[in-house]
């Protein structure tokens with residue numbers, strides 16, 4: 539059943555592991571260190587990527603300090619809690635491990651299967667997948683009950699919601715722990731069923747797909763953006779696609795199209811735009827100045 543399990547105690551988290559050191563992974567590693575106040579270790583496929591992830595987290599903490607969002611003591615505390623390692627051995631004593639690797643089933647299954655061999659039997663595994671089946675992902679694990687979906691949104695520091703995905707096999711303890719973690723991170727959590735796109739991306743994929751179709755059928759980007767404005771979205775559908783990343787956006791749209799071909803836009807047009815590079819034109823500081831009509835040619 540979808541929903542919060544009643545009367546089940548959450549597991550106490552004393553160390554967090556993050557599989558992946560990319561942009562999103564670094565953002566939530568920082569959040570875990572800041573809000574849970576426990577050691578956080580990140581990993582990736584090369585020392586360079588791990589170092590870049592740790593450096594990115596340090597830069598973000600410096601930025602928060604400069605803006606007065608954290609005290610100098612807190613900034614030092616957060617930095618001291620974060621470390622990086624290319625070896626999974628550093629994850630052996632983590633009780634909450636979340637993956638944020640490439641959004642492809644075989645890649646995610648591979649890292650989860652490997653990490654399960656080094657972590658404690660009762661450690662919980664979480665996946666930040668945005669649309670893949672959590673049940674299928676967990677099917678390669680010895681203990682699929684420990685896998686729960688924990689889906690953040692961009693920008694991680696700002697977006698208030700987390701989707702906690704309960705697959706058929708997910709244990710009550712994993713869901714209760716995910717909800718407790720979300721609360722400590724000061725995020726609002728919803729418990730969703732394990733279906734493509736969960737809740738948020740299913741809704742978003744329709745909006746973004748129809749915006750793309752509008753453009754492909756001849757309406758200029760800025761007109762579609764103006765037309766979408768009354769929906770009250772904080773950014774236009776195209777700005778949002780750039781925020782998420784065009785290749786990631788295309789991937790998300792594709793996975794919805796694969797699940798429901800007649801209902802969702804396929805990511806092909808967006809993939810071509812991703813190859814072109816951009817939808818928005820920008821000034822030297824990176825501020826958006828308009829739309830690039832060549833993007834749909």
Ligand code: CAA
Nearest residue numbers: 668690691692693695696697739742772773778782786790
């Ligand atoms: N990191 C940290 N903080 C950030 C940030 C970032 N990347 N971007 C903005 N902020 C902070 C700003 O510092 C500012 O904080 P203060 O008010 O404390 O100064 C606050 O957010 C507001 O930012 P701005 O004033 O610069 O800009 P804004 O009011 O236009 O808000 C926005 C920016 C929060 C990104 C807003 O435009 C927004 O909510 N956009 C929609 C985002 C969205 O829908 N995300 C979901 C994407 S889908 C997804 O992620 C799912 C997936 O699986 C692919």
